[in-house]
């Protein structure tokens with residue numbers, strides 16, 4: 330973190346001159362279980378990972394926002410435009426800085442808070458395109474820093490909804506609240522068991538240290554395929570199924586009541602959501618009870634979940650399925666894709682002593698199949714977004 334903060338202050342000084350007024354860090358996340366359940370009012374079980382986006386920010390005199398990200402040799406600038414009779418950050422923002430413009434827009438328009446202009450320098454070590462939500466890390470770091478310098482005290486759940494609105498309505502991706510919640514509210518050595526209908530959260534102790542097992546985070550580096558369209562399609566399938574079944578959302582579907590759906594694809598979609606919600610609750614129970622064999626029980630649920638994502642929800646790709654199979658063949662007790670899908674990363678629970686051999690076997694197997702060589706990263710439950718003390 331020290332290095333990221335140093336770099337953020339340096340980028341700020343080089344681009345804008347002087348020191349920032351505030352620096353905030355927000356992490357990426359993995360989701361242990363509960364994929365695509367969030368927008369169905371269901372349950373999720375994520376935790377932050379030790380990779381962060383850092384935003385160094387200061388006030389500007391006029392309602393203009395200048396954003397510079399380390400590594401992208403261009404400063405994005407946007408002001409206010411009149412849209413629908415209201416001032417909102419100009420629609421022209423379509424590159425990565427749309428996430429920043431979306432946060433400004435959402436805070437000003439929906440939370441009606443006084444967020445004025447700002448200079449924003451961004452650095453990050455959250456891998457992009459790895460399915461660990463670099464976008465939520467960016468949103469939450471910027472939101473935290475802007476609220477800080479403009480002295481806005483936003484309740485965490487509202488902050489999550491404000492960031493979700495930025496993504497849904499400004500950037501135009503119909504995502505749920507999983508990622509922003511994990512990035513903002515995670516706690517070290519804990520997983521968050523969240524009911525997405527009520528936004529209620531239970532922090533459950535989760536620490537594999539000392540169990541003889543560890544979690545691998547394996548980035549497939551597979552090219553993402555039509556993620557936004559496919560994601561929106563799944564969401565539409567769920568809404569259609571809920572309407573046919575006469576329920577508010579798929580959270581409310583009883584265990585077998587969907588078997589009568591004539592559309593076989595919809596039936597499989599519903600089955601994923603219903604069984605995935607069960608798996609999240611089962612995993613939460615395992616963590617809550619502090620069971621001795623947490624790695625094995627969780628591993629079992631990972632495997633079931635992956636099957637369900639592959640067969641019923643159809644959100645995996647060959648590279649990802651291959652990594653999961655290779656991990657299990659090499660001795661992992663459980664492996665599954667994490668995140669929205671169509672590329673991204675796999676999480677796998679492996680014995681400490683086998684970890685190196687398992688990584689080697691997975692990498693060799695991927696390369697033999699002419700798939701990209703995967704990247705392995707450290708993965709443990711890290712703290713959510715926080716302010717960095719720069720005094």
Ligand code: GAF
Pocket residue numbers: 360363364365366367368462504505506507508668669670
């Ligand atoms: C993406 C979305 F942003 C989340 O809201 C969630 O739906 C996830 O995919 C799948 O569980 O990360």
